Amino acid sequence: MADPVIHTPEQLAHMAAMETLRLQRETNLFNATQRLELVRIATATLTENDRQKPVGERGISASDITAFADTLATYVSADPS
Numbered sequence: 001m002a003d004p005v006i007h008t009p010e011q012l013a014h015m016a017a018m019e020t021l022r023l024q025r026e027t028n029l030f031n032a033t034q035r036l037e038l039v040r041i042a043t044a045t046l047t048e049n050d051r052q053k054p055v056g057e058r059g060i061s062a063s064d065i066t067a068f069a070d071t072l073a074t075y076v077s078a079d080p081s
Contacts, residue, residue, distance in 0.1 A: 046060045
């Protein structure tokens with residue numbers, strides 16, 4: 001049977017730091033993906049709602065989409081109880 005690998009305290013600290021960084025990056029990627037999905041939902045919803053308006057009154061701005069995506073994010077992250 002092979003001898004177990006013995007790591008120095010510096011190696012252990014480095015491995016812990018790398019794991020922390022990996023988890024942070026994974027969390028950031030998940031948050032960005034979720035945010036993009038909320039923007040997609042907001043765009044689709046506002047576009048569909050805009051179709052109900054008369055032609056001269058139609059128009060969706062980026063700030064409309066951002067505000068609705070923020071509202072969705074707040075709703076999704078709220079405590080369900």
